[in-house]
């Protein structure tokens with residue numbers, strides 16, 4: 001419940017430009033210079049800030065600024081502090097998928113070989129966010145934001161569709177790309193009703209970056225190995241089927257905390273953790 005409140009609050013704050021929804025316009029004020037921590041389309045009529053993945057592609061594709069230390073530094077700062085806690089608690093598109101998952105129909109867990117689908121998001125990050133914007137450029141030397149252009153369902157659902165609803169004349173300009181993106185968005189919406197957060201697990205390049213940072217972030221899940229009996233109840237509870245008791249820094253864990261209260265021995269804790277200094281050999285012997 002606490003997490004749902006934080007998620008709802010974050011989604012509202014991130015998209016507080018209500019006027020934009022009513023008028024079908026995009027806010028372009030000074031807050032747009034700031035990236036929000038979660039995936040939230042720049043062109044969403046409600047968006048007050050910029051999407052970190054959209055900004056990263058924009059600077060990589062820009063003739064002048066191939067690497068922006070501001071954008072990459074901000075992503076590293078967010079991820080270095082909180083890792084995928086951002087996915088679990090702050091990302092508006094994560095919340096949308098969780099609400100769709102509440103629709104009472106048969107659910108499927110991504111188990112066994114299906115877990116390998118998670119590697120796709122690293123390919124998406126490498127190809128669509130970095131390589132294409134960097135190297136496929138137009139005559140003026142500008143690359144296009146390939147992830148936003150060809151894939152991002154958040155952009156379709158949060159930006160394209162509300163803007164078209166507010167101004168139907170925009171429909172005159174749509175072509176095959178629009179239909180491709182609507183098909184991807186539709187696939188994400190339908191699969192979100194059956195699978196828990198499929199976009200975050202399979203396609204999201206921001207989740208891929210924050211997942212890597214889960215290993216070193218200040219916010220950590222921790223298992224007290226003296227208390228843990230390897231009963232596996234935490235994994236049963238986890239909608240992402242993570243063996244958190246074996247791998248507390250898993251790149252897939254969104255730090256939702258739902259496994260914590262089910263542990264019969266209270267072996268799981270989470271929060272800002274400063275790494276302990278390794279013990280000296282003498283200490284270990286004692």
Ligand code: SF4
Pocket residue numbers: 223227228229230231232233234235245262263264265266267268
């Ligand atoms: S539920 Fe607790 S005791 Fe059981 S495996 Fe998970 S961390 Fe260990």
Ligand code: SF4
Pocket residue numbers: 221237238239240241242244252253254255256257258259260
């Ligand atoms: S391991 Fe625990 S905190 Fe991580 S996603 Fe699963 S239930 Fe949430």
